Amino acid sequence: MATGDVKLLGAGASPYVNRVQIALNIKSENYEFLEEKLGSKSELLLKSNPIHKKIPVLIHDDKPICESLVIVQYIDDVWTSGPSILPSDPYDRAIARFWAAYVDDKWFPLMKELRMAEGEEAKAAAIEKIVEVLVVLEEAFVKCSKGKAFFGGDSIGFLDIAFGSFLGWLKVTEKMGEMRLLSEAKTPNLVEWAERFCCDDAVKDVLPKTEKLIEIFKIMQARAKAPPSN
Amino acid sequence: MATGDVKLIGAGASPYVNRVQIALNIKSVNYEFLEEKLGSKSELLLKSNPIHKKIPVLIHDDKPICESLVIVQYIDDVWTSGPSILPSDPYDRAIARFWAAYVDDKWFPLMKELWMAEGEEARAATIEKIVEGLVVLEEAFVKCSKGKAFFGGDSIGFLDIAFGSFLRWLNMTEKMGEMQLLSEAKTPNLVEWAERFCCDDAVKDVLPKTEKLIEIFKIMQARAKAPPSN
Numbered sequence: 001m002a003t004g005d006v007k008l009l010g011a012g013a014s015p016y017v018n019r020v021q022i023a024l025n026i027k028s029e030n031y032e033f034l035e036e037k038l039g040s041k042s043e044l045l046l047k048s049n050p051i052h053k054k055i056p057v058l059i060h061d062d063k064p065i066c067e068s069l070v071i072v073q074y075i076d077d078v079w080t081s082g083p084s085i086l087p088s089d090p091y092d093r094a095i096a097r098f099w100a101a102y103v104d105d106k107w108f109p110l111m112k113e114l115r116m117a118e119g120e121e122a123k124a125a126a127i128e129k130i131v132e133v134l135v136v137l138e139e140a141f142v143k144c145s146k147g148k149a150f151f152g153g154d155s156i157g158f159l160d161i162a163f164g165s166f167l168g169w170l171k172v173t174e175k176m177g178e179m180r181l182l183s184e185a186k187t188p189n190l191v192e193w194a195e196r197f198c199c200d201d202a203v204k205d206v207l208p209k210t211e212k213l214i215e216i217f218k219i220m221q222a223r224a225k226a227p228p229s230n
Numbered sequence: 231m232a233t234g235d236v237k238l239i240g241a242g243a244s245p246y247v248n249r250v251q252i253a254l255n256i257k258s259v260n261y262e263f264l265e266e267k268l269g270s271k272s273e274l275l276l277k278s279n280p281i282h283k284k285i286p287v288l289i290h291d292d293k294p295i296c297e298s299l300v301i302v303q304y305i306d307d308v309w310t311s312g313p314s315i316l317p318s319d320p321y322d323r324a325i326a327r328f329w330a331a332y333v334d335d336k337w338f339p340l341m342k343e344l345w346m347a348e349g350e351e352a353r354a355a356t357i358e359k360i361v362e363g364l365v366v367l368e369e370a371f372v373k374c375s376k377g378k379a380f381f382g383g384d385s386i387g388f389l390d391i392a393f394g395s396f397l398r399w400l401n402m403t404e405k406m407g408e409m410q411l412l413s414e415a416k417t418p419n420l421v422e423w424a425e426r427f428c429c430d431d432a433v434k435d436v437l438p439k440t441e442k443l444i445e446i447f448k449i450m451q452a453r454a455k456a457p458p459s460n
């Protein structure tokens with residue numbers, strides 16, 4: 001049984017940090033949350049993650065672990081008495097890792113592209129690509145869930161966490177753009193899954209409220225558009 | 231004990247494919263190698279990896295697994311009687327995954343940047359960044375190896391495979407550019423590790439010869455610079 005001091009360097013609005021919080025909650029693991037302020041990096045962060053200087057960083061017994069999905073797998077490896085996060089079957093595990101990488105490398109960059117898109121045409125093109133990818137993830141859900149509630153089966157697992165952590169930001173994007181990305185028409189299973197995921201005990205107090213993210217989104221937009229200071 | 235039909239769709243010159251070959255060798259798994267021709271994609275590849283349409287793809291009992299490091303972890307999870315590829319300690323495992331992601335996401339893109347670089351200034355700037363990255367990996371080696379021969383300790387492991395698979399491409403780049411990237415001056419441990427890695431039984435018949443890669447590199451350069459055909 002793993003004991004010891006657990007700290008998480010992060011920010012509540014970061015989906016990457018949320019991944020780690022959800023994983024710790026699944027394992028019922030207590031931890032100290034050290035909140036980084038938006039726009040600055042603490043000494044501890046720079047010391048714990050000198051390579052990337054990014055959150056989240058998990059510090060377990062003074063040893064730092066970086067990169068959100070590496071941390072989630074670490075949590076699963078260490079706290080073995082709690083529910084499993086990675087699937088037990090090696091093939092299912094490989095499929096979960098494949099789709100988690102797809103979310104990070106293919107899907108989320110399209111969300112950033114949409115945020116930066118200028119003009120209706122560019123925005124529409126970005127939205128179309130995002131929806132195509134969501135349809136791919138809808139098919140992945142049907143295969144992975146095998147008729148159950150989550151990608152991971154009866155309870156949330158690695159891929160639920162990897163993708164679900166972005167649901168707050170996905171909703172913000174829909175609200176700000178007055179459109180739907182997830183829809184009953186094209187991604188009915190994901191729409192229902194999203195609701196179940198957000199209500200899950202390990203998740204519901206972690207994902208930030210949409211209104212809060214809208215505030216942060218507006219601040220970030222303002223900063224991006226501000227004239228350069230001399 | 232895992233039995234069953236193992237096929238690997240790939241190309242001998244691809245470092246990503248080499249990773250899988252090395253992992254299968256570590257586990258003494260026999261497999262059928264289905265070589266893709268440069269510049270075309272077989273029906274089987276397109277069917278097995280419809281999302282990315284890329285090699286390597288491992289097909290185990292007719293089930294495809296994609297993405298080289300996902301495949302390597304799958305191999306480690308399935309063939310448990312052979313030597314371990316991932317470290318047994320969860321923290322060491324997290325560190326190995328962290329650095330493997332660094333190699334793929336931070337370091338190797340710099341190599342591609344160098345191959346595309348035009349002009350002495352651009353080349354020199356990229357070489358500097360590559361060497362800085364190698365110095366970081368040198369420090370990682372000292373920490374991970376703990377005085378032993380490989381990142382993985384006494385025998386090659388996950389991070390050796392992830393990084394070592396690029397060594398001949400690195401060697402080719404040094405020869406073509408008449409310069410050194412790995413050097414006794416800045417990365418003495420990596421220079422020695424590279425030699426040990428390339429001589430390892432699981433590796434020595436896998437990595438393509440540098441001369442072969444020089445040929446392939448010249449073909450790729452010629453294609454990239456060819457005037458567009460109408």
